[in-house]
Amino acid sequence: MPTAISGFSKLSKSEKIEWLLDTYFTDKDAARTLVKKYWNSDEKLQKLHEEFIENTITNYYLPLGVAPNFLINDTLYAIPMAIEESSVVAAASKAAKFWLNRGGFKAEVISTEKIGQVHFTYDGEFSALKSFFETIKPKLISSTSDITKNMERRGGGIVNIELKDKSDDLDHYYQLHATFETLDAMGANFINSCLEQFADTLKSEAQRSLEGQLDVIMSILSNYVPNCLVRAEVSCPVSDLKSKDIRNPELFAKKFKQAVDIAQVEPYRAVTHNKGAMNGIDAVVLATGNDFRAVEAGVHAYAAKDGKYSSLTQCSVEDDTFKFWIEIPLALGTVGGLTSLHPLVKFSLEMLGKPSAKELMEIVAVAGLAQNFGAVKSLTTTGIQEGHMKMHLMNILNQLEATPKEKEHVIEHFKTNVVTHGAVVEIIENLRS
Template sequence: MKSKIIEGFSKLNKEQKINWLNQQYGGGSGDLKNILEQYWNHNADLQKLHDEFTENTISNFYLPYGIAPNFLINDEIYALPMAIEESSVVAAASKSAKFWLDKGGFKTKLLGNTKLGHIHFIYKGEGSKLLQWFNTHLKEELIKQSKDLTKNMQMRGGGIVNIELIDKSKEIENYYQIKGSFNTQDSMGANFINSCLEQFSKTFKTEFQKSNIFNEEEKNSLQIIMSILSNYTPDCMARAEVSCKIKDLKDDSGMPPEEFAWKFKQAVEIAEVEPYRAATHNKGIMNGVDSVVIATGNDFRAVEACAHTFASHKGKYTSLTHCDIKNDQFRFWLDLPISLGIVGGLTKLHPLVIASLQILNNPSAEKLMQIVAVAGLAQNFAAIRSLITTGIQKGHMKMHLTNIINQLGATEKEKKEILNIFKEKTISHHLVAAELERLRKEQ
């Protein structure tokens, strides 16, 4: 066990890191080393760029990069770049795009673009006195003393939107927040928001200690715990929706449009009230969302955290999508809280991120939010459509069949025969393995 503990790992070069891993965890055979080195980029400059994205880099981890074409969004045709390893996601999105292409396509709008951050602090004095001082003095001072930080953002149309004092002392004794609202324009804004909050914190401490309103006991009671942005952005929201006459919901399964609409709405309502279903329902939405978020170099972990928090904001986990039927009109929509950027981070560094944004016609951050919402809605539509008609496994397992064949080490000839055999048959790993074994015995 002690031999696997290493000091100064970060100081080793890449080859030394790999050699150490190969000896300690790869059995020394060289197989692990070969795998790691195989995925280096042959372009030395590009590999150096990749190495510097994060720490202790030893190789690259690739995801399939696919395209879902024919998305009609606000009367403009898009092809969506999607980075994802899961079978059927790109195909399902493409199928949804095709379904809605002659029905007006997807309509989107921005519902808000405000992002949030907080100073979390403890104060043991009188809350009303703190609030009065905040409103008459501190708020203005916070804005004034952060002007150097906000100047460039203001020139781009962004900056500080509002600053509030929030009393949370009923939830944790003596706990308060200073809540900052920000518009960060085309950047995701994490560094900007955190820099502003840290400046707020310094100003707050200084001004509080200078004030003659608070006594020494109150001044000594102030403890700033932390200053940090929030990845929950309920006021930074994009809506994507589709709608058509019920009679136009013709499905290739042969299900009558009226039945299709009714079952579809029921499926969404189940996800609205049943958390067990909502979790899987929303996971499908995030298949579409995350794949475009990753392809455009954005933070999919922040996007996931925000979406699932919003799904729980009424006290119970529920569906992110909704469906309505009125006057023979079918409407299906997604309100997605999401914070994205097209500047900063990897957006000007990673070649495939640059390519993705180019494919999307170099959108603004606000337009990208709406495109990503469309990807989530399309994915959810495809999933529910399958569930209420043919079932999810038929299409999913067809896409998964190639993975099973590859896992079993089939030759190209065997692949063709297996694909033909399972054109109409139920697919499972066991059945595919049995058929492959039969073919090999016959040969």
């Protein structure tokens, strides 16, 4: 039975590893070898990775793939994608190629406003609090001048601060609701620093001139950014949808729209539908050193903004024109954080032409739309499993430790047969017997 450890973070890397091996592993030598195998041979690079987080013992690798041929606003991109799931990069690439000669993708940033809040309680009258806020609002903003001066020099900074009465939701609960423009930075540290200064100023001013007790609970940015929006779309005449696997474009357009409409009204379908879009979004967000957990949380909240969880994408077939689009909130950065530290993040951003934050928002939205298009197209034509299982075939073969010759034989067989785990096992067993 393992026992708790005190001061784990103060141990050296080797001491951490040895404690883990002694406490949790039976084959210590194998575990130690595996951990060391994933260390980078470049000591400087390894140290850089270790300093990203605390208690690092090794590196956890994900494949970095590329989906080429994305025509976005008449510029051709090869999009980097960091993801482990079979078929995602292939599906994105296929969607990019499909739309390449049909006008490509159009994208635009609608707004870039980000939000932070100071949450506090006040046991006095709201009218007194409102009057107090209006008096000190200029001081709240001026108190952050040392924090905001560089951002303001570049054209960003604090957009506005509002007082919000939330006491109907929770007794004595109020907010300072602040909006920000952070330009090419995602801006989390900037926003949180401003908010903490707002809180300090609010408390000190309240003690001097406000009757009643005001207590700050917390100050933190929000990852829900409904006013930091980007839209991406594709469209073409219905007849232009005809391709190798779309023999009847009118029927395809009808079924595709019905599939999207189902995701609009059925949350069980919407979750999986949106997961398909997030396959593309997360992969690019991760490859470019941004926070995919924050993006996920904000996007899914946006999907439920009307009181019911629904599809992120929409489709119309009108006047013989097929149109498919996505509108999502994305708070992304191309400066600061890992963007200037992680070598592969810098590599990915250079691959994209060193985009601004707005350009990256457009690229990420397009990746999500392409991924969703590929998934819905498969579902309404060949079915999702045919393509997915063929991509998953290599994972099954690696699990079975197939030799190169065995892989060659099995891959050839499944060019014309349905892939299942059992069928792969059976062929391998027959080859080996």
